[in-house]
Amino acid sequence: MDSATPMEKMQEIATCFLCSNLLAHPVSLNCGHSFCNLCMWIFCTKKPLPQQLLCPQCKCPFSKNSWKYNKHLARITEVIEEMEKMENKVECETHREGLQLFCEDDGQLICWRCERGPQHQGHATALVEDVCPGYKEKLQKAVAKLSELHTECMNQKAFVATQMTEWQNDIDIQKQKIKLEFENLHKFLCEEEQSYLWRLEKEEEQMLRRLRESEDNLQQKSDELKSHILEMEAKCQGSAQYLLQDVKGTLSRACAVKLEAPEVFSLEIQTAGDVADLNLDVKTMLRRHQVGVTLDPNTAHPSLTLSNDRRQVFCAHSQRNLESSSSRFTAFPCVLGCESFRSGRYFFEVDVGEGTAWDVGVCMENVERGPNMKQAPELGFWAIRRGTQNGYVALTSPHTALKLRERPLVVGVALDYEAGAVSFYNMTSGSHIFTFPKASFSDTLRPYFHVYQHSPLCLPPYSK
Known part of the structure; x- marks a missing residue:
């Protein structure tokens, strides 16, 4: 290094490459590099013969016992050691004497002449070698205490690091949760938007149809009035005989014409879509349209048993003697809700619990319930299923596999x-x-509900 002192440069020259200490009985190779004699013996004995020996520093080949003792380098090493001893010798700056005493009162090293001087007169002093063991013991105790504090500090640091990791993990989990919740909210709001737009379009279509019918009626009445006007104008412009011909009939027909008051339409838009008033909680938004659903025993398959309040159903696999009815399911253990939907928006919940299989949804009232029953939208079924083998699917044609992040215990069904x-x-x-x-x-x-063995379904009570 350019910033190294001459002493440091000399120490670097006189340092053994193998042991990194000052050269002890230095020996030199033909390439000019020098090492401790003992280090070279150890280095050579580790190499199995007849493997070629290479200089540890420059990799130049050499033969065993070819190195020579370097007395000049040995002398340089001795001089460096003497210089190091001189540097380590501490002297009194004032008297140039050795600091052999320690002043207890001032806590400093002094020489024998300082002890006799006025500055330390009357102070308690002691030989360095006598007082050193006591202070060494104190320093060792202080080191032990600081070591304990350091260990405690490192433990606290490790604890903080653990807290940081746990906190970061919690933050990452919360981020994923927030992303998922907003993803669900985005989907819900997109459906809400489409629902409002579809309803608004239908309202537009219905109102325009009524207005066009009214417009057509008025156009028909206008044509009728024009016909009468033209007939009477022609009589007025014709001869006396033409004017008086059936004049009373003409006047009678003209007087009989009436213009009915047009139908008054309320042009206030019924489909409200005030987004600012929407509660951004999906559950709350869905439950704004919630209805209480009970089970219809007249539609229940014979193997199904309903609770007294008709809110729970389970599959008993015991065929009961029930009245035959066209309303009853006979192909599969299914049952319908009592409620009917012909317009509007509705929402109901089904507690599927820990059941291993179930179908939940809505269906047309007139669906097939016998041996030819097939569950598909084109046949009047809109439902999802949890199967014992193929997991969750939507009963589309063909079925659509559903990848759910977590198992639903309560399923909500929303109908618009x-x-x-x-x-x-x-x-x-x-x-x-x-x-x-x-x-x-x-x-x-x-x-609509399809009930499987050991998988009862429950309809939670709902009160507005």
Whole structure:
């Protein structure tokens, strides 16, 4: 280094490359590099013969016992050692005497002449070698105490590092949760937007049809009035005989014409879409349209048993003697809800619990319930299923596999009749599960449930 002192440069020259200490009985190789004699013996004995020996520093080959004792370098090493001893010798700056005494009062090293001087007169002094062990013990105790504090500090640092890791993990989990919740909210709001737009379009279509009918009626009345006007103008401009011909009939027909008051239409838009008033909690927004659903025993398959309040159903696999009815399911253990939907928006919840299999959704009131029953939208079924083998699927044609992040314990079913939308939600987390492609409903819809063995379904009570 350029900043190294001459002493440091000499020490670097006289340092053994192998042991990094000052050269002891230095020996030199033909390449000019020098090492401790003992270091070279150890280096050579580690190399199996007849393997070629190479200089540890420059890799030049050399033969065993070819090195020579370097007396000049040995002398330089002795001089360096003497210089180091002189540098380590501490002297009194005032008297140039050795600092052999220690002043207890001032806590400093002094020489024998300082002890006799006025500055330290009457002070307690002691030989360095006598007082050193005591202070050494004190220093060792201080080191031990500081070491304990250092260990404690490192433990605290490790604890803080653990807290940082745990905190970061918690933050990452919360970030994922927030992203998921907003993803679900985005999906829900997108569906809400489409629902409002579809309803508004239908309202527009209905009102325009009524207004056009009114316009057509007025145009027809206008044509009738023009015909009478032209007839009477022609009489007035013709001869006396033409004017008086059937004049009373003409006047009678003209007087009989009446202009009815036009139908008054309220042009106030019924489909409200005040986004500012929407509660951004998915569960709350869904439950604004919630209805209480009970089970219809007249539709229940014979193997199903309903509770007294008709809110729970389970599959008993015991065929009961029930009245035969066209309303009853006979192909599969299914049951409908009592409620009927012909317009508007509705939402109901189904507690599927720990059940291993279930179907939940809505269906047309007139669906097939016998041996030819097939569950698909084109046949009047809009439902999702948890199967014992293929997991969660939507009963589309063909089935759509559903990848759910967590298992729903309560499933929410949302119906917008006018928009033709049937959507499903995991009410445990408020996340969206699936929405069927837009349909065009033309008949009554009812809640639909397919019950499997050991998987009872429950309809939570609802009160507005």
